[in-house]
Amino acid sequence: MKKNKTTLLAVALMCAIGVSACSDGDDGQDGAPGTPGTPGTPGTPGTPAGSVVKTVNSAADFMLTLQPADIVVVGTEAFSLKFDVTGKNAKGEEVPFTGLDKIALYVTNEVVNTTDVGAPMLWSNNALVNEFGSSMYCTLTGKATARGGAEVDACTLVEDPANPGSYTGTWTHDGNAPVVSAAGDPNSLFRVMIRSYDVTDASGEDISDKLLSAPLDFIPATGELAVSTKDAVSNAACIQCHSELKGYGDSDMRIANIGAHHNYQKVENCVACHNPAYAADQNDPEKGYNPNFNAMIHTIHAGGHLADWGVLKGDALDEFGEIHFPAELNECTACHDNGEQWNANVYREACVGCHVTVNFETGEGHSEYQLPQADDSACMTCHVGGLSPAVAHKVGVRAMATDSIEIAVSSVAYTESATADLDEIVVTFDVTVDGTPVADGFEFTNYTKYDEMKTGWVDADGTYYTSGSVFLNGVVAAGGKLVVTQQGEFNLDGKSIAITPRFSVCTDAKGKLAPCADASTAIEYLAITMEPTYWNLANADGSGAIPSRFAVPERVTADEAKCNACHTSLGIAKHYGNERFDQCVGCHNSTWGGSYHPIVEYKSDEVDADGKPIFKTVEGLKYSTRDLFAVAHRFHSGLWDDNRGFPAIHLNSDLETVGYPAVATECTACHKDGVSLFAADGGLASGKRAIAVNAGATEFISPTAEACRTCHAHSSEAAKAHFKSNGATVDGSPDNTANLPVESCATCHAEGKTYGIDKVHMGGAH
Incomplete structure (x- = not known):
């Protein structure tokens, strides 16, 4: 009732107003149109969406370009600078980057050393010579705050409103800019580098890597690009161990993992500060x-x-x-x-x-x-x-000496005992030094630091089984050959056996074979040239032997060449002279369980009475395999102990890896490029489907999960639980059969999958 009365009242009021309007003489018709107003000034057209950017996703998307003609940094002319900056839009297109408000400019040049101290040519930092600091800021206001908090003069940075992404820098303070070398030689090489600040991604987070221009080397007098003769170390050499910063392309190689100053990315950048002025x-x-x-x-x-x-x-x-x-x-x-x-x-x-x-x-x-x-x-x-x-x-003597000494298997004889007596293997080696067979009576052990011959056998799948070893003590050469006899309970009749050398010799300073007792010996633990030999005992000539999977390139996903790029030679570890994966497999295989380094230790903050660091055990973390991938992953991830002295790569007191020079997530630092780690059935590409964890090879675990667990990032109990929930048999709960089911890791983590290792590890990108 109340609602109805309110509505009727509103209608009556409207009628009353309408009657009042009529009574004032208004006929209710629209009036005549008025005179059109003067058109307004057209607005400035807006920038089309995506034609410029103010943020970038990564440092590699931010590209700053300098040209010699746009730079004045020598002589009496006023300082000037011009450069262009691009970023990538949502489509991945390079477009102008607008809104840059602060940079630092580094200028160095090569000068002749007129003294008798130091290199013939020296790097000279213009700002340091002018007692200004290592670089000069450019900002929108011509002022900047230095590291110590003091306000300093800066060049004035201006973006061209008609050409977004194009910037100029000028000096508006007294004198010339401090990066100008007034007395410098315009015919010498000058190097200019720019660092940009305050650049973020779309979420407002600072870009993690430094935003650096590629160093520009040029001759100011002619404007020609130049190449420094002082750069004795290339960036590619550093990248061999430190990894490459991704996204810049082959023409602009940058170093990924240098901790100092959060990485200045190039050798050329480092010398801007690290020069004789400092x-x-x-x-x-x-x-x-x-x-x-x-x-x-x-x-x-x-x-x-x-x-x-x-x-x-x-x-x-x-x-x-x-x-x-x-x-x-x-x-x-x-x-x-x-x-x-x-x-x-x-x-x-x-x-x-x-x-x-x-x-x-x-x-x-x-x-x-x-x-x-x-x-x-x-x-x-x-x-x-x-x-x-x-x-x-x-330099190079190791390689020269390694190539000069060659050993090759010429025959194998095997006698299997029909009684309780020991089986016998007789291996005959051809031995040459500099192409000449060794003389009769040559005793190899006088020249060796380690002289073991390992034998094992290989099943139809290429799995290597450790059998035994023999040392060459007392063996002398006859007719350029060494004959080595090994006895044991082998049970090898009709099988393919592997003969793996663990020989390392001594040489003199010229790479010539020398007695190890000789005081002039310069190099020790030098591997010799001998490939592991596979011999089919079913045939007199050894033909038809099955090689270890480590000798089949398509079944090996790691790359010896990449190891040697950082280590120069795998044999330098002084680990019995082994230089090849299929030499290492003599011990580091999937069928010989147990580990000499079962526990993991970290370097604590405590020291002993001699000031040496004290290592403590990481509780609950143990390993029971010596398989090669496990050892390599563990060692490079710092999951090691100190029972052989201070480990170069180790965990610190925060359980962070210290000492590994590459980017930890860059699998291709060691693994082959473009090769999947997984086979079609979801197991490892090598064909390995189980790893023994005890010396008797009666207990086994799954290899894929263990490969992940042997890297520090995946060594937690939570990670172990994840592996188990996805079908893995894990360390601590082994199975008594090597016939384990294939884990389901590849379902999510194979290359190309949503969470594939190529994506989550990102190939070393930051």
Whole structure:
């Protein structure tokens, strides 16, 4: 009732208003149209969507381009700078990047060294010479806040409104910009690099990698691009161990995993600061190293060895003491791959980066003659030819010596005992040194640090079974051959056997075979040239043998060449001279269970009475296999113990991996490119379907799950539970059969899947 009364009242009121309007004389018709107004000024057309960007997804999507003609950094002309920046839009197209508000400009140039100290050519940082700092900021206001918090002058950064993504920098303060070398030589090489700041992704998060332009090398007088003759180490050499920062392309290779300053990505970028302007005394007890690049890099990569020898001091000990170079320290060309200047320009500063105990003032440690050197003027008097760095460091001698000594199996005889007596294998080897058969009476053990021959047998699937080993003690050559007899309960009749060498010999400084007792021996634990041999005992000539899966390339997903790119040679680990995967398999196979390193230890924050770090056990984490993939994953992930001394790669007190130089998630650092780790049935591509976890090979676990668990990121109990829920038989709960079901890992994690390892590991991308 109330609602109805309200509605009627509203209608009556409207009628009353209408009657009142009529009574005022309004006829209710619309009035005549008014005069049209003056048209407004057309607005500025908006930027089409996607034609510019203000954010990027990654550092590789942000590209800054410099041209020599757009830069003035030498002479009396006013400083000027112009550059273009692009980013990628949602379609992946390169479009102008707008809104950049801060950069840092680094300018260096090559100058002739007019003194008798240091390299013939030196890097000179213009800003440091002008006592301004290592770089100059450019901002929208011409002012910037330095690292210490003080306000400093900056160049003024302006974006061209008519050309988004195009920026200029000018100096509006007194004098010329501090990156200009007023007295510099415009005919020398100048290098310009820009770092950009305050760039985010679409969610507002800062981009994790530094946003750096590719260094631009040019001759200001002509505007021509140039190539520095000082860069003795290429970025590709560093990438061999440190991984490549993805997304930049082959023409702009950048280093991925350098911890210092959160990574300046290129050797050329590092020398912008690490040049003679920052040089210091190598013997400074507080610093302990020279931050000039040539000396510093030597000290860094020798750090672990120098610390072990007790000669690393101060900051150097704290910062570099746990870094162990994965190749031999004397293999200079592992890094020096870009010209011969390292071998042709010898000066003290670079040498003492490694040879930190040499005192050139007194001569202490400088050769057996203790030669003092007041400056570098006489260095090349001696260090040419027979005493050049390449010769003095015996660069390449290991490879030369390895190639000079060859052993090959010429025959195998097997006698299986019909009684309780032992079976017997007789292997005859052809042995040559520099192509000549060894003389009668040659006793191999005089020249060896390890001289074991391992035998095993291979089943139809290529699975290797360890059988036994024999040492060559007392075996002498006759007619250029060594005859080795091995006895044991083998039960090998009719099987394919594998003969795997674990021979390592001693050589002199020239790579010639030398008795190990000889004081002149320069190289030890040197592998010799012998491929593992597979011999079918069913045939007199050994034909028709089944090789180990490690000898079948399509069944091996790791790449020996990639290992050697970082290690130079797998044999340098002094692990019995093994240089090939199918040599390693003599011990590290899926049928010989147990591990010499079952526990995992971490480096605690405590030290012993001698100041050495104390390692403690990670509770609840153990391993029971010595299979090669498990050992390799564990070691490179730091899941190791210290029972052979301080491990180069280890866990710290926060259980984080320390010492691995590459990006941990980049599987292709070791595995072959473009090769799937999974077979069609979802198991491993190698065909391995079980791993023994006890010495008697009566207990087995699943290999795919164990491959994952042997990397630190997947070693938790939660990860183990995940493996079990997906069909894996895991360590701690083994099965008594090797006939295990294939795990379902590949369902989600095979390459190309939503959570495929190629996506979740991202090939090393950040």
